Amino acid sequence: MTVVRDCPSDPDLTHVPADKSVNYAIRRHVENALGSDQAYADEMEVVIAEWVNYRFDANLDINTVIYDDEIMKPYANIIYNETLAIGCTIMWCSSKRLAAACVYSDKPKLGEPLYDPGKKGAKCSGKSCEKVIEGAKCINANDLEGLCGTDMKQSPTKPTTSSTTTTTTKSTSRTRPKRTKSTTKTTTSPTTKRTKSTKTTTKSTATTTKKNSEVMTQAVRDRIISMHNSYRSTLARGLVRNGKEGNPNCPTAMNMYRMRYDMTLESEAQTYADSCPTAESLLSTRPYSGENIEIIPGTSTPYLKAIESALQEWWTQILRNGVNNKMQYTEYLENKPNAPTKFTQMAWANTYTVGCGLQRCSHGTVVVCRYKPRGNVYTHYIYRPGQMCGSCTGSCSEGLCPTPAN
Structure with missing residues (x-):
């Protein structure tokens, strides 16, 4: 893929059509090529997770899901409902860099919803999927549950929305810090629920119980x-x-x-x-x-x-x-x-x-x-900064001290 050739600081978009979107990432100071295909796959998984975390850079209104801030572009590229196909690559360059890129078959539009949020608690259906693309079917099993499936690689037509959003209200229930990343430039997985220990625990009924x-x-x-x-x-x-x-x-x-x-x-x-x-x-x-x-x-x-x-x-x-x-x-x-x-x-x-x-x-x-022993104790140290393994008793391996016997 020309996007990552020679691991440039900015992606080479010369041969990428204007109606496609691109996510790009660079990792510096990678001394040697990775040792296996699995190592590259693992690295790609980490990069994609970092793109997903751009969701914290903007307050996406869950009621309208209108894309109104390009700062969350890597995340928007991933979740845009009209994107039907994706191609990715990752490579190491002699400049001691890793470059990773994904090209998406469509590009989200500023000021428009990233997907149809539907009614609260509603799941995908054949009708809702066909609003996105004709013939699409709802997947109701395995780890793709809730997605619309199609064999097409690109939307032939753009869907028409039945209503117009006249106002946009951004969430102000909490302030999110800027999402940060271990990549220099960047141009999968739903949001998980975050909780704090200070909140009151609530419970619900398990739907499935296994030994x-x-x-x-x-x-x-x-x-x-x-x-x-x-x-x-x-x-x-x-x-x-x-x-x-x-x-x-x-x-x-x-x-x-x-x-x-x-x-x-x-x-x-x-x-x-x-x-x-x-x-x-x-x-x-x-x-x-x-x-x-x-x-x-x-x-x-x-x-x-x-x-x-x-x-x-x-x-x-x-x-x-x-x-x-x-x-x-x-x-x-x-x-x-x-x-x-x-x-x-x-x-x-x-x-x-x-x-x-x-x-x-x-x-x-x-x-x-x-x-x-439990962590997160006030005034205590997460760890002691200093010479690696300087406080270890016995051998040190990969920066880690031996596990205590008891």
Whole structure:
């Protein structure tokens, strides 16, 4: 694809038709080509997740979904309902860069809805899908549930809306900080519900109940640990950016433990997930355990994918909203808008055990992870900045200290 040839700072759009849209990303300081196709696929998944996070850059009115701010362009390109086809590529260049791009078959229009929001609680149907393109069918199963399916690659005609929006009201219920990214230039997945531990927990009835042994397989447990340790390793080695683009990376860590899986914590997490919560549990009910919770929209997302999405969502908080250079957990940090408190729990150096649970509920797939020793303690440090592994007793591997025996 010419867009990424030679990994330019700005995409080469010479051969891209004007009616197509493009998302583009650059990663600098990549010393060597990635070792496998899977490594490139994993990197592409991270880039796409960062584009999705541009949803935090603008207050998109959920009642009208009118595209009125180009700052969220990468996200708008992904969710635009008239886009029927996509082509992507990622490559490494000798300039020690990775370039990634996706070209979309259509381009969202400023001042127009990104999709038909429909009535509250309504799901897609054959009629609603045909409003977008003739012959489209609603998909009612698997991880594509709720999307309109078609074999066409481009909309032959533009749909006509039956009503005109005369006023646009932007949401002011909360102020969102600028979405930040680890890419230099950029020109999938619905929004997950974010919650804070200070909110009152509410519950709903689970729509599907499975035995824990059917949900938390060993493969899922292994993935939980591998993702936690991989993330913590990159942080300990000073490879994670601290907040918005242009900020320096977080410092290297002296005391970052390697984590292990804990079945007792899994049992606790599963019990809470089974209650179909919509917010974190009260700290008084788990004084020695930390907790992260995520609601994945839909009830058919594969369990492994739900876990991966939740962990990625928690960790990438740091790319949108940084922490102080001392890496100290403070009351101010916890209470600022869109505080990265799920990241800080995952990154808490002295936490070395984790266990998770999942449940299908009426409001989505609930993912809960419990941590010990718990993090997010006022005046304590997320980790100690300094010489990597400087406080480790025994061997150090990939920036991580050995897991304590007990």
